[in-house]
């Protein structure tokens with residue numbers, strides 16, 4: 339395996355191997371049909387990354403409509419209105435939020451109008467129904483009377499209604515409305531294009547589509563969105579001892595944690611799982627499986643079979659790859675190269691090592707390829723609880739990635755770094771203990787001792 343290389347060196351080599359996964363304009367990764375993007379129904383695009391700017395095909399709102407339930411009027415007809423001297427106007431019908439175009443308003447009249455309904459030509463303001471003698475357009479609920487403003491009076495739970503049930507149904511609309519509040523032109527109108535104009539930018543390329551982005555696109559009538567094609571990753575876990583979770587395990591068998599962990603990590607990083615396969619320590623079977631998996635994907639990742647044992651199928655079958663010891667713990671034995679043109683990363687089989695390898699070498703590469711921001715790192719202060727002796731020692735020349743848990747910062751600590759406690763042990767088989775962690779504590783290769791209170795870098799899990 340030769341001498342150890344640094345984490346930085348291995349990361350640089352992995353990034354240069356995988357540069358083709360991050361499309362640059364004109365040189366992008368394609369899907370065999372020359373596409374770097376695909377079109378998805380707006381309802382299916384959650385979490386995907388927009389491949390192009392999305393412009394509004396029409397103004398939004400599409401037409402001038404009412405902001406309130408009330409009466410569409412000419413403002414000039416109601417400028418003199420006041421509670422003491424209401425202006426009476428004849429009511430010339432009703433317009434609701436329904437398909438169709440309303441008839442124009444005759445000057446000197448009012449039209450009942452509902453929220454969202456198109457405003458008739460000739461009307462330039464809406465008077466909310468509460469500002470008129472009508473009070474409300476609601477039907478009285480069964481058994482409820484109307485109060486003096488016309489609004490239904492509330493009936494306390496368990497009380498008997500104060501009016502007989504015969505008041506049900508819509509009272510006939512008044513043919514005259516008395517308007518008590520003056521209005522000026524434009525009041526309670528929603529103008530076409532006041533949200534977005536035709537041809538305006540609604541969503542810029544690169545947006546990671548959240549529900550409110552999808553709502554904006556849908557409201558603009560956009561049925562399909564161009565999204566970046568996701569990197570397709572094939573996953574092969576190796577080891578004759580492995581059985582799938584849920585299946586019975588006999589003597590010497592263990593459940594395959596890595597295929598599940600890697601598939602979930604790939605998806606979380608914005609990529610797509612082309613397939614997961616398990617193969618035993620049989621060179622011929624492994625050869626077939628690895629070639630098939632590589633041919634199906636943009637990237638192949640494997641777990642296991644890369645150290646110094648007698649049955650290292652990955653090393654044996656992928657002999658053209660570079661296998662090396664990286665100066666880190668866990669995750670020391672690493673390999674990279676190509677199989678039939680497809681880039682391959684080989685992660686060590688210990689389940690903590692596999693997951694740490696993904697976080698350290700692949701997570702942000704996949705995120706960048708998919709148009710997502712890197713997870714990045716943050717600073718924290720080492721807590722005392724996870725350090726019985728108040729300090730930890732780390733071997734020189736090995737970058738350690740310890741499992742840690744951030745403590746909730748109290749209000750007093752808002753400006754300070756959060757405290758991180760070491761959790762679980764350092765062993766790379768301690769996969770259940772890792773479930774208690776929410777970060778990896780990054781101890782640099784040249785640091786051999788850390789004390790409670792020291793500042794550290796952590797990588798979120």
Ligand SMILES: Nc1nc2c(c(=O)[nH]1)N[C@H]1C(S)=C(S)[C@@H](COP(=O)(O)OP(=O)(O)OC[C@H]3O[C@@H](n4cnc5c(N)ncnc54)[C@H](O)[C@@H]3O)O[C@H]1N2
Pocket residue numbers: 575576577579580592593594595596597641642643644645646647650668669670671685686687688689691766767
């Ligand atoms: N003589 C040496 N032995 C080992 C060295 C070394 O440098 N010299 N390195 C050790 C380190 S560090 C690691 S990490 C492992 C890496 O080994 P492999 O990548 O070859 O992995 P395996 O031997 O196949 O498995 C290691 C361990 O993990 C378990 N495992 C494997 N796959 C899964 C899975 N999908 N789900 C759950 N657990 C899995 C496997 O049963 C073994 O216990 O090598 C050390 N040895």
Ligand code: MOO
Pocket residue numbers: 666667668669670671686688691766767
């Ligand atoms: O490097 Mo291994 O990944 O420590 O257990």
